[in-house]
Amino acid sequence: MSLKRPQMVLLDLDGTLVDSVPDLAASVDWMMGELGLPACGETRVRDWVGNGVERLVMRALTGELWADPPEEAFARALPLFRTAYTEHNGRHSRLFPGVAGGLEYLRGAGYRLGCVTNKAEAFTLPLLRALGIDGYFGIVVSGDTLPQKKPDPAPLLHAAERLGVAPARALMVGDSEHDVKAARAAGFQVACVSYGYNHGRDIATAQPDAVVDSLEQLRTLLEAAA
Ligand SMILES: O=C(O)COP(=O)(O)O
Numbered sequence: 001m002s003l004k005r006p007q008m009v010l011l012d013l014d015g016t017l018v019d020s021v022p023d024l025a026a027s028v029d030w031m032m033g034e035l036g037l038p039a040c041g042e043t044r045v046r047d048w049v050g051n052g053v054e055r056l057v058m059r060a061l062t063g064e065l066w067a068d069p070p071e072e073a074f075a076r077a078l079p080l081f082r083t084a085y086t087e088h089n090g091r092h093s094r095l096f097p098g099v100a101g102g103l104e105y106l107r108g109a110g111y112r113l114g115c116v117t118n119k120a121e122a123f124t125l126p127l128l129r130a131l132g133i134d135g136y137f138g139i140v141v142s143g144d145t146l147p148q149k150k151p152d153p154a155p156l157l158h159a160a161e162r163l164g165v166a167p168a169r170a171l172m173v174g175d176s177e178h179d180v181k182a183a184r185a186a187g188f189q190v191a192c193v194s195y196g197y198n199h200g201r202d203i204a205t206a207q208p209d210a211v212v213d214s215l216e217q218l219r220t221l222l223e224a225a226a
């Protein structure tokens with residue numbers, strides 16, 4: 001499907017701009033060690049990223065995507081994870097191939113840019129700075145900026161309002177079904193990257209308007225937009 005030319009592009013963080021799994025997995029595994037529990041490893045953690053820090057910790061404790069651990073275990077685990085991730089965040093996280101070129105193109109072509117992530121703000125801003133990409137975004141909406149996270153449309157609508165763009169002229173670029181659902185509910189167009197984290201499922205099944213293999217391919221997509 002071809003896109004209508006947007007005025008604003010909002011980019012998801014984990015799995016879209018940044019491969020953050022090595023640092024997240026190291027932090028989860030340190031937390032598990034402190035709790036006397038077995039490590040989870042990068043492969044499982046990759047399938048658990050995308051719904052914020054609290055849900056990641058719940059997934060590590062239960063081994064399930066949507067199960068709730070006992071409250072007491074969660075209350076012990078969350079501060080341990082936060083301590084570890086404050087330490088590890090950005091250490092081994094890297095931009096995915098094509099991100100630097102893609103952001104440069106988008107800025108050069110005059111698109112208003114924002115970052116909308118479910119990652120908590122205390123981790124989002126240092127990570128964007130560590131990777132040298134904080135300067136691209138006119139707005140950053142983190143997982144705890146508002147009471148709602150993606151797949152709720154509120155973070156996307158908040159960014160659109162702040163940047164003065166109508167939802168119909170906005171494009172969300174993400175890696176997971178939560179990005180697609182949030183974009184649909186907000187009345188945005190949505191493109192997804194094929195390389196990110198989507199709980200191990202092919203993102204095409206979430207039916208975004210387009211799938212790209214690198215952010216550099218956004219150029220082709222946007223230049224073809226009507
Ligand atoms: O789950 C997280 O903490 C971050 O996820 P997102 O950047 O893909 O929204």
Ligand SMILES: [Mg+2]
Binds near residue numbers: 050
């Ligand atoms: Mg993501």
